[in-house]
Amino acid sequence: MKNLRIGAILGALLMVAAACSSTPVGKAGGTLIVALPGDIVRTDAALMDDSNTSYVIQQVVETLVGLEPGSTSKVIPVLSESYVMSADGLTYTFKLRSGIKFHDGTEFNADAVVFNYERFIGLPTELRDYAFYIGDIFGGYGSESNLESATKIDDLTVAIKLRKASSNFLLTQTLQVFAIQSPTALVLGKADNTETDVAKITAATGGAGAMVGTGPFKFVKWVVGDSVEIEKNAEYWDKAKVAYVDAIIFKAVAEEAQRVNGLATGEIDLAQTIAPATIAAIAANPDLQLIDRGSSFNTFQISMNHTYAPISNPKIREAIAYAIDYDFLIATFYAGAAVRATNWMPAGVAYAKDLNLPGYDVEKAKQLIAESGETDLTIDFWYPNDVSRPYMPDPKGLFEAITANLEAVGFTINPNSDGWREGYLDDENQGKYEMWLLGWTGDWAGPDNFLKTAFFGYKNGAPSKEFAYKNDALDKAMNDALAAGTEAEAKTLWETAQDLIRADMPTVPVANSKPQAAATIDLKGFIGSAALNEPLNLVWLDRP
Amino acid sequence: MGRYIVRRLIAAIPVLIGLSILLFAYIRILPGDPCVAILGQHRTPEACAALRENLGLDLPLWEQYIRYLTNTLSGDLGASVVNSQPFLAEFLTRFPGTVELTIGALVFALGAGIPLGRLAARKVGGRIDGLITGVSLFGVSIPVFVLGLALVAIFGVILEWLPTQGRIDARARFDATSGLLLIDTLFAGRLDLFVDVVRHLILPSIALGSIPLAIIARITRASVIEVVNEDYVRTARSKGLKEKTVDNRHVMRNAWLPVTTVVGLQAGGLLGGAVLTETVFVWNGVGRWVVDAIQNRDYPIVQSTILVFALIFLVVNLLVDIGYALLNPKIRYQ
Numbered sequence: 103m104k105n106l107r108i109g110a111i112l113g114a115l116l117m118v119a120a121a122c123s124s125t126p127v128g129k130a131g132g133t134l135i136v137a138l139p140g141d142i143v144r145t146d147a148a149l150m151d152d153s154n155t156s157y158v159i160q161q162v163v164e165t166l167v168g169l170e171p172g173s174t175s176k177v178i179p180v181l182s183e184s185y186v187m188s189a190d191g192l193t194y195t196f197k198l199r200s201g202i203k204f205h206d207g208t209e210f211n212a213d214a215v216v217f218n219y220e221r222f223i224g225l226p227t228e229l230r231d232y233a234f235y236i237g238d239i240f241g242g243y244g245s246e247s248n249l250e251s252a253t254k255i256d257d258l259t260v261a262i263k264l265r266k267a268s269s270n271f272l273l274t275q276t277l278q279v280f281a282i283q284s285p286t287a288l289v290l291g292k293a294d295n296t297e298t299d300v301a302k303i304t305a306a307t308g309g310a311g312a313m314v315g316t317g318p319f320k321f322v323k324w325v326v327g328d329s330v331e332i333e334k335n336a337e338y339w340d341k342a343k344v345a346y347v348d349a350i351i352f353k354a355v356a357e358e359a360q361r362v363n364g365l366a367t368g369e370i371d372l373a374q375t376i377a378p379a380t381i382a383a384i385a386a387n388p389d390l391q392l393i394d395r396g397s398s399f400n401t402f403q404i405s406m407n408h409t410y411a412p413i414s415n416p417k418i419r420e421a422i423a424y425a426i427d428y429d430f431l432i433a434t435f436y437a438g439a440a441v442r443a444t445n446w447m448p449a450g451v452a453y454a455k456d457l458n459l460p461g462y463d464v465e466k467a468k469q470l471i472a473e474s475g476e477t478d479l480t481i482d483f484w485y486p487n488d489v490s491r492p493y494m495p496d497p498k499g500l501f502e503a504i505t506a507n508l509e510a511v512g513f514t515i516n517p518n519s520d521g522w523r524e525g526y527l528d529d530e531n532q533g534k535y536e537m538w539l540l541g542w543t544g545d546w547a548g549p550d551n552f553l554k555t556a557f558f559g560y561k562n563g564a565p566s567k568e569f570a571y572k573n574d575a576l577d578k579a580m581n582d583a584l585a586a587g588t589e590a591e592a593k594t595l596w597e598t599a600q601d602l603i604r605a606d607m608p609t610v611p612v613a614n615s616k617p618q619a620a621a622t623i624d625l626k627g628f629i630g631s632a633a634l635n636e637p638l639n640l641v642w643l644d645r646p
Numbered sequence: 647m648g649r650y651i652v653r654r655l656i657a658a659i660p661v662l663i664g665l666s667i668l669l670f671a672y673i674r675i676l677p678g679d680p681c682v683a684i685l686g687q688h689r690t691p692e693a694c695a696a697l698r699e700n701l702g703l704d705l706p707l708w709e710q711y712i713r714y715l716t717n718t719l720s721g722d723l724g725a726s727v728v729n730s731q732p733f734l735a736e737f738l739t740r741f742p743g744t745v746e747l748t749i750g751a752l753v754f755a756l757g758a759g760i761p762l763g764r765l766a767a768r769k770v771g772g773r774i775d776g777l778i779t780g781v782s783l784f785g786v787s788i789p790v791f792v793l794g795l796a797l798v799a800i801f802g803v804i805l806e807w808l809p810t811q812g813r814i815d816a817r818a819r820f821d822a823t824s825g826l827l828l829i830d831t832l833f834a835g836r837l838d839l840f841v842d843v844v845r846h847l848i849l850p851s852i853a854l855g856s857i858p859l860a861i862i863a864r865i866t867r868a869s870v871i872e873v874v875n876e877d878y879v880r881t882a883r884s885k886g887l888k889e890k891t892v893d894n895r896h897v898m899r900n901a902w903l904p905v906t907t908v909v910g911l912q913a914g915g916l917l918g919g920a921v922l923t924e925t926v927f928v929w930n931g932v933g934r935w936v937v938d939a940i941q942n943r944d945y946p947i948v949q950s951t952i953l954v955f956a957l958i959f960l961v962v963n964l965l966v967d968i969g970y971a972l973l974n975p976k977i978r979y980q
Contacts, residue, residue, distance in 0.1 A: 132817075133816070133817040133819065135816055135817065140938075141729075141938070142729075143728060143729050144729060144730075227692070227693070227696075228693075228696065230690075230693070231690070231693050300730045301725055301730040301731075301732070306730070307729070307730055307731060325739075325930065326729060326731050326736055326739075327736070327740070327930070327934070327935050327938055328930040328934075329816065329930075331819065349819060351816045351817075351819075353811075353812070353816065353928065354938075355811070355928050356925070356937075356938070356941075357925065357926065357928075359795060360798070360810075360811060360926065360928055363798050363799070363802060363803055363810055363811075364810070364811050364928075366802075366803045367802045367803055367806065367809070367810055367811075369809060369810065369811045369812070369816075370811075523682070523942075523943050524943070528682050
């Protein structure tokens with residue numbers, strides 16, 4: 103009987119879920135106003151490494167493969183119809199969709215894909231700092247790039263060849279930096295690797311050739327420092343997903359109060375990010391809706407550098423992990439929109455497992471300190487004093503609360519702070535800090551993006567200056583996992599890597615936050631994604 | 647008069663040279679490596695070296711200064727290190743926004759400040775005088791951003807009377823030509839949008855104009871009180887002239903002199919106030935731009951904006967002095 107009831111409830115839930123996932127029939131027309139926390143930086147997908155630009159550009163350009171709306175890790179074909187990996191894992195053959203045109207009227211075909219991928223490989227030295235992800239993902243450019251070649255097989259088939267197998271290849275190709283832009287427009291906008299001065303590449307500065315893709319919206323104009331306007335592409339190839347709204351205007355609204363006020367007055371329809379402190383105000387307003395993006399895609403941690411004592415002592419690091427009152431931090435600083443970290447990567451990332459991290463236990467922390475044999479318990483501890491991050495909404499408040507926790511178990515904390523860009527990021531990166539607050543928002547949902555890129559990967563064959571965390575077995579496991587030929591092999595290796603990290607407790611992961619969005623109540627069809635892959639062509643405004 | 651203007655122009659040269667040295671030094675003594683600011687976290691040593699050479703940071707200081715001065719005089723005021731956009735072109739697209747806001751604030755400050763000052767002077771010592779003096783003290787004391795946010799909350803969010811963000815309804819997708827939207831909308835024959843632009847101007851103009859209003863009201867009150875007791879005013883009254891004539895021809899004409907000076911100084915000061923007002927009201931002007939530039943450590947933009955603001959301040963003051971000279975012949979002959 104009990105099973106029957108559970109079955110009935112499950113059935114009902116499935117029906118609701120099915121109803122929710124069926125394509126909604128929305129109202130066409132209107133202009134959508136979206137508030138972003140800042141302005142975009144460039145209008146060329148390849149020369150981009152910030153989230154504001156990426157949020158806008160994803161509406162206009164498309165990649166060979168993308169993420170299923172709402173998911174951070176499920177890869178689906180977009181401009182490709184299908185793809186096959188060779189047995190040695192080195193070649194990916196993409197069958198392209200036919201009949202697609204770029205916004206400038208030119209054909210999307212194998213030549214266009216080859217043109218774009220050759221551009222990625224041969225990007226001039228002067229431009230590489232603006233295209234961080236391309237170099238980072240492929241390990242460099244030219245002969246150093248893991249991207250060996252892109253070859254046209256026929257008009258609608260392309261083979262992309264890697265120098266060594268990389269299990270994250272498809273996932274990384276969902277990033278907008280790998281979007282296929284119109285070759286004609288790239289030549290027009292001097293974004294064809296002939297011009298090395300970024301200021302003269304009009305495709306990147308909003309002029310001729312800017313943002314010419316195949317997406318559901320077309321680029322109209324960029325009022326630098328103020329707004330970006332895009333309009334509906336009525337000829338969009340995926341007829342089921344032609345945009346509802348006529349146009350979208352992305353406004354840079356830096357002040358949190360004005361994002362919330364703008365929603366209340368109707369001058370803004372969607373605020374892409376709101377701070378935990380304003381969640382209650384939005385929830386209390388019947389004309390507004392809070393948008394929970396489901397899972398988290400970031401990790402906030404107490405970072406540590408192992409060259410300094412007493413941090414170099416593993417028992418001390420474990421003691422710190424036991425000293426923190428995680429529930430208090432999440433309730434106080436995240437308004438509940440966060441979960442306790444169970445790993446160095448959020449739960450939604452491939453192969454992430456619950457590592458059974460220490461909980462709040464003052465006695466255990468004191469016991470570990472006693473066992474450590476350390477007598478000088480003084481720690482230099484840093485926080486950034488002029489920013490907040492999605493994973494760290496109130497750095498000073500978090501710092502003070504964590505300091506109080508650590509002092510309660512016997513540590514002496516030397517408090518320090520610096521400006522984010524004035525020295526904080528640089529100094530922590532150069533290994534000048536003993537302990538500091540920092541986190542990471544994922545770029546792609548592969549374990550390598552968190553465990554290797556963000557945290558513990560070796561740099562030039564040695565432990566990073568940032569953490570000075572030496573574990574050769576871990577570095578080998580992560581490299582082997584990336585080059586793994588099969589899914590099962592990758593899974594085993596990534597699990598080994600996680601166990602190795604857990605055994606050393608190199609830093610203390612604290613929380614995975616869930617940055618919320620907010621919208622007016624009549625905004626419908628929005629599918630939130632923790633990775634901010636949010637196609638706004640599916641959104642409509644339910645108003646007269 | 648011509649000689650007076652030439653003299654004033656020549657006097658401005660050392661000020662400008664001093665300013666350029668200060669600005670040049672200011673950027674160089676700021677903490678942090680320009681390479682970090684420009685190329686960010688992901689920079690490579692090779693890119694840093696190339697950047698230093700490109701920016702001339704490897705040259706001796708005096709050579710760097712000469713280079714900076716030559717570039718500035720030839721109109722090359724640099725480009726943003728964040729988005730590579732050239733300063734001058736960007737400044738010119740934003741300046742009309744700041745001009746429109748400054749004019750709005752001045753209209754509000756003068757339109758309300760002078761009548762209030764006159765009224766207070768007429769009722770000196772009375773309740774109305776007390777009220778006006780009190781309100782003007784409040785106006786001077788309240789920070790612009792606090793007043794701005796309060797106006798947004800009251801007139802935008804609660805009463806829903808006026809828009810609170812931007813210069814025009816973004817949904818109208820209006821293409822400006824000159825950048826002065828009051829004029830552009832009229833020329834485009836869009837009276838509805840002209841009204842919309844005026845409505846967008848009201849709250850930021852009040853926020854930005856509150857301090858000048860208070861100062862203008864107080865100065866007007868003080869100078870009217872001073873003038874009204876002069877012998878020539880008493881003579882005018884005793885001749886049997888109408889009160890209105892005495893007021894306009896004898897009192898206000900002389901009371902205008904200190905008011906003009908203050909208006910000039912305030913007009914320059916409004917540029918500073920615009921920095922905060924534009925940020926609060928998401929106003930696309932120079933002020934909001936420079937706030938973003940400061941936050942992004944976009945030094946060339948900050949440096950060139952200060953230089954141009956200083957130039958504008960000098961020009962406005964010169965114009966005020968000329969106006970003063972026109973109103974008061976004694977100045978011209980000194």
